[in-house]
Amino acid sequence: MSAKSGEVDVPPLFVTKAAKGRAAHRLLCFTIMVGIVLIWIYRLGHIPGADRPGRYAWVGLSVSEVLFGLYWVITQAGRWRVVYRYPFRDRLSSTRYKDKLPGVDVFVCTADPTLEPPMLVINTVLSVMSYNYPPEKLSVYLSDDGCSELTFYALLEASEFSKYWIPFCKKYNVEPRAPEIYFGQSSPLHESDFRQEWSQIKTMYEDMKRRIESAGAKGCVPREIKDQHKGFLEWDSKITKQDHQSIVQILIDGWNSQATDIDGNRLPTLVYLSREKRPGWAHNFKAGSMNSLIRVSSEISNAPIILNLDCDMYSNDPNAIQDALCFFLDEKQGQQISYVQYPQCYRNITENDIYANASCATFKIELAGLDGFGGALYIGTGCFHRRDSLLGKVYSKDHRLELNSVEDNVKGRTVEELEAASKPLADCSYENGTLWGKEMGLVYGYPVEDIVTGLTIQCRGWNPVYYNPSKNAFLGVAPTTLDIALIQFKRWSEGMFQIFYSKYCPFIYGHGKIKLGAQMGYCIYLLWALVSLPTLCYTVVPALCLVQNVPLFPKVSSWWFIPFTYVFAAKTAHSLVEDLMCGDTLRGWWNLQRMWLFRRTTSYFFAFIDTVSKHLGFSETSFALTAKVVDDEVRKRYEKEIMEFGSSSIMHLMIGTLAVLNLFSFGYGIKKVVFSTPEALAELVPQIIVSGLIVMVNYPVYEAFFIRRDKGSMPSSVMFKSLAIASVACLIPMY
Numbered sequence: 051m052s053a054k055s056g057e058v059d060v061p062p063l064f065v066t067k068a069a070k071g072r073a074a075h076r077l078l079c080f081t082i083m084v085g086i087v088l089i090w091i092y093r094l095g096h097i098p099g100a101d102r103p104g105r106y107a108w109v110g111l112s113v114s115e116v117l118f119g120l121y122w123v124i125t126q127a128g129r130w131r132v133v134y135r136y137p138f139r140d141r142l143s144s145t146r147y148k149d150k151l152p153g154v155d156v157f158v159c160t161a162d163p164t165l166e167p168p169m170l171v172i173n174t175v176l177s178v179m180s181y182n183y184p185p186e187k188l189s190v191y192l193s194d195d196g197c198s199e200l201t202f203y204a205l206l207e208a209s210e211f212s213k214y215w216i217p218f219c220k221k222y223n224v225e226p227r228a229p230e231i232y233f234g235q236s237s238p239l240h241e242s243d244f245r246q247e248w249s250q251i252k253t254m255y256e257d258m259k260r261r262i263e264s265a266g267a268k269g270c271v272p273r274e275i276k277d278q279h280k281g282f283l284e285w286d287s288k289i290t291k292q293d294h295q296s297i298v299q300i301l302i303d304g305w306n307s308q309a310t311d312i313d314g315n316r317l318p319t320l321v322y323l324s325r326e327k328r329p330g331w332a333h334n335f336k337a338g339s340m341n342s343l344i345r346v347s348s349e350i351s352n353a354p355i356i357l358n359l360d361c362d363m364y365s366n367d368p369n370a371i372q373d374a375l376c377f378f379l380d381e382k383q384g385q386q387i388s389y390v391q392y393p394q395c396y397r398n399i400t401e402n403d404i405y406a407n408a409s410c411a412t413f414k415i416e417l418a419g420l421d422g423f424g425g426a427l428y429i430g431t432g433c434f435h436r437r438d439s440l441l442g443k444v445y446s447k448d449h450r451l452e453l454n455s456v457e458d459n460v461k462g463r464t465v466e467e468l469e470a471a472s473k474p475l476a477d478c479s480y481e482n483g484t485l486w487g488k489e490m491g492l493v494y495g496y497p498v499e500d501i502v503t504g505l506t507i508q509c510r511g512w513n514p515v516y517y518n519p520s521k522n523a524f525l526g527v528a529p530t531t532l533d534i535a536l537i538q539f540k541r542w543s544e545g546m547f548q549i550f551y552s553k554y555c556p557f558i559y560g561h562g563k564i565k566l567g568a569q570m571g572y573c574i575y576l577l578w579a580l581v582s583l584p585t586l587c588y589t590v591v592p593a594l595c596l597v598q599n600v601p602l603f604p605k606v607s608s609w610w611f612i613p614f615t616y617v618f619a620a621k622t623a624h625s626l627v628e629d630l631m632c633g634d635t636l637r638g639w640w641n642l643q644r645m646w647l648f649r650r651t652t653s654y655f656f657a658f659i660d661t662v663s664k665h666l667g668f669s670e671t672s673f674a675l676t677a678k679v680v681d682d683e684v685r686k687r688y689e690k691e692i693m694e695f696g697s698s699s700i701m702h703l704m705i706g707t708l709a710v711l712n713l714f715s716f717g718y719g720i721k722k723v724v725f726s727t728p729e730a731l732a733e734l735v736p737q738i739i740v741s742g743l744i745v746m747v748n749y750p751v752y753e754a755f756f757i758r759r760d761k762g763s764m765p766s767s768v769m770f771k772s773l774a775i776a777s778v779a780c781l782i783p784m785y
C-alpha cells in the first residue's frame with residue numbers, strides 16, 4: 051500500500067492459491083464433453099421406428115442421458131477453479147494484533163437428550179471452552195431445543211469441571227480438548243506430576259460422567275442436586291419439550307473477575323438457553339434456534355465473531371479461532387469476508403468408510419472449487435460468522451469489526467438482570483412482524499437453513515471463505531446405519547431441491563449478484579433430488595429391456611460404442627484417481643459408488659416425491675434429527691464394516707427391488723451369452739454390462755438377503771416383496 055493512503059505495508063494474514071493441474075483437468079473435461087455430445091447425437095439419430103419395440107425406453111434413456119450430461123456440466127463448477135487458502139497464524143500472534151482480538155461467541159445446538167446424549171453435548175462445550183483464546187473474550191452458548199433438565203444438569207456439571215479441565219489443558223497443552231476423546235486416547239507412561247494430575251482429572255471426569263448418566267438412566271435429576279441451583283426451578287411439572295417458557299441461565303459470568311478456575315484464571319462465559327416453544331407456533335428447527343442464540347448473545351456478550359457448531363462437533367484444534375481470525379482481520383481482504391466455513395469431518399469413520407460419510411472429494415475439491423467462484427457454502431456447523439453479515443447487513447466498504455468486550459456490553463448489569471433482559475428475545479412472539487428468518491439471521495422454511503442462508507449472505511455482497519486445514523478443526527459423529535445415513539441425505543436433498551424451486555433459486559436470486567460459476571456450484575447440490583430420476587431410469591430400463599431382448603445401446607462392434615465406453619471409463623477413472631488422491635482407499639471408493647447409487651435411488655428419489663407432494667400441499671416441512679448413538683451390537687457391525695439393513699423401511703425395499711431386478715436381468719444375460727449366437731448377442735452386451743455393474747455394486751444387498759443371518763440382515767418381508775415386485779416388472783412388455 052502506498053504511503054499516501056496513510057497505511058503501512060503489512061504482510062497479509064492469509065493467501066489464496068490456485069490448485070495445481072488445472073490445464074490437464076480442463077483438457078479431460080473437454081474430451082468428456084465431446085463424448086457426451088456424441089452420445090446425444092447417437093440417441094437422436096437412432097430412435098427406433100414406431101413398429102419396433104423399445105421406443106419409449108429409448109426416449110427415456112435419451113432424456114436421462116441429456117439430464118446426466120447437463121448435470122455433469124454443472125458439477126464442473128466444483129472443479130474448474132479450485133483454490134486453497136493458507137492463513138498465517140503466527141503473524142496474528144505478533145503484537146500488532148494483540149489488543150485487536152475480537153470477542154468470539156460459540157453457539158452449540160442440541161435438540162434431543164436421547165438422540166444427542168448430554169455427555170456428547172458437554173464434551174463439545176468443554177472443548178470450545180478450552181480454546182487457547184483470552185477467556186474474557188470467549189462466550190459459549192448452548193441452545194437446547196429439547197428443553198431437557200438433564201442437558202441443563204450436564205452443563206452445570208461441565209461448568210464446575212471446566213475449572214479443573216481448562217487449566218489442565220493449558221498447562222500441559224493436551225489435545226484434543228474433549229475429555230471423553232482425550233482420556234480414551236492415551237495415558238502418560240512415566241511417573242510424573244503430569245501423570246498424577248492426569249489421573250486426578252480423569253477420575254473427576256469419570257465421576258461426573260457417572261452422575262450424569264445415572265441421572266439420565268433415572269430420567270430425572272436428584273432432588274439434592276436440584277436444590278443447589280436456581281436454574282432447576284424452571285422445570286416444573288408442566289414443562290414439555292413442545293410447550294415451555296424461555297429459559298436463559300448464565301452458568302459462568304466470565305466478565306466477573308471472581309469467576310475463575312482453580313488456578314485463579316478467568317473463565318469463558320457459559321450460557322444455557324432453551325427458547326420458548328408453544329403448540330401452534332412454528333419453531334423453525336435449527337434456524338429458529340440459531341436466531342434466538344443470535345439475539346440472546348447480543349444482549350449478553352455481543353461478540354462480533356460467532357462460531358456455530360452442532361452438538362456432536364468437538365473442537366479438535368485449540369488454536370482454530372486464530373486461523374479463522376486471520377481471514378477476518380486481514381487488512382486488505384478481511385473486510386468483505388462474511389464467514390469462514392470448515393469442512394464437516396467425522397471422528398468415527400472406519401477404514402473403508404462403508405456409508406461414504408467422509409466424502410473426501412467433496413470436502414477437499416468440490417467445496418474449494420466453489421470457493422474459487424466466491425461461492426463457499428455455509429454448511430451449518432464448523433463455521434465462523436461475522437455477526438453483522440449473519441444479521442443481514444449488506445456489505446459496504448466502510449464496514450468495521452466492532453471490538454467490544456463482554457464487559458462493555460454487560461454494562462455492570464447483574465446475572466439476574468441479564469437473564470431477565472434476554473428471555474423475551476427467545477420468546478415465540480418476539481419475531482412477529484420482524485424480518486427475522488427472512489432478511490435477518492438464518493432463513494426459515496427450508497430443512498437446509500444453512501445453504502440458503504449462505505446464499506443470501508453472498509448475494510448481499512459478502513465474500514465467504516472455505517478453509518480446509520490439514521489438521522481437522524472440528525470432528526463430529528457420522529451416521530452408523532444405512533437408514534440413518536439415507537434419511538440424512540433425504541433431508542438434505544429435499545431441502546436443497548426446495549431451495550431450487552423457490553425464489554432463492556441461485557440462477558434467479560443470484561443473477562447479477564454472484565458469479566455464474568457459484569450459481570452452478572450451488573446447483574450441484576440443489577439438483578440432487580432431480581438426478582434421482584435419470585438414475586432410476588438407468589437402473590431399471592436397460593435391465594427390463596434386456597430380459598425382453600430389446601436392445602438400447604449400439605453394438606459393441608459399432609463406432610458409436612466408443613463414446614459410451616469413453617465417457618463411462620473417463621468419469622470412473624477420474625473419480626477413482628481423485629478419491630485416492632484425497633486419501634481414500636480403493637474399497638472406500640467402491641463403497642462410495644454403492645452409496646452413490648443407493649442415495650440417488652432412495653434418498654434423492656423420495657426427496658423428489660416429497661417435495662412435489664409438499665408443493666401440492668399434502669405435507670409439511672420437517673427436520674429428521676440424525677441419531678448420534680446406536681446400540682452396541684449395531685455399533686460393532688459398523689466397526690466391522692458390515693452394512694446395516696435390519697429394518698423394513700421403504701428405503702431398503704427400494705434398494706432390494708433394484709438389486710433383485712438387475713440380478714434377474716444379469717442372470718438372463720449370462721444365459722444368453724451361453725446359448726445364443728454372437729450375432730444375437732452383440733446388441734445386448736452393453737445392457738448385460740450395465741446390469742453386471744449394478745449387480746457387482748449391490749453385492750452386500752444379496753448377502754443381506756440370502757447369506758447373512760444376523761440382526762442387521764435384510765428382513766425376510768423385504769426380501770419377498772422385492773422378489774415379487776422385480777418378477778412382475780420383468781413381465782411387463784416393453785414398447
Ligand SMILES: O=c1ccn([C@@H]2O[C@H](COP(=O)(O)OP(=O)(O)O[C@H]3O[C@H](CO)[C@@H](O)[C@H](O)[C@H]3O)[C@@H](O)[C@H]2O)c(=O)[nH]1
Pocket residue numbers: 159160161162166193195334335336339359360361362394429430431497498499500538541542545673674675676677
Ligand atoms: O429443531 C432442531 C433440529 C436440529 N437442531 C440441531 O441441529 C444440528 C444438526 O442436526 P443433525 O440431526 O445432526 O443434522 P445433520 O444431518 O448432521 O446436519 C447437517 O445438516 C443440517 C441441515 O440439514 C445442518 O443444520 C447441520 O449443521 C449439518 O451438520 C444438531 O446439533 C441439532 O441439535 C436444533 O437445534 N433444533
Ligand SMILES: [Mn+2]
Pocket residue numbers: 360362526527676
Ligand atoms: Mn449432525
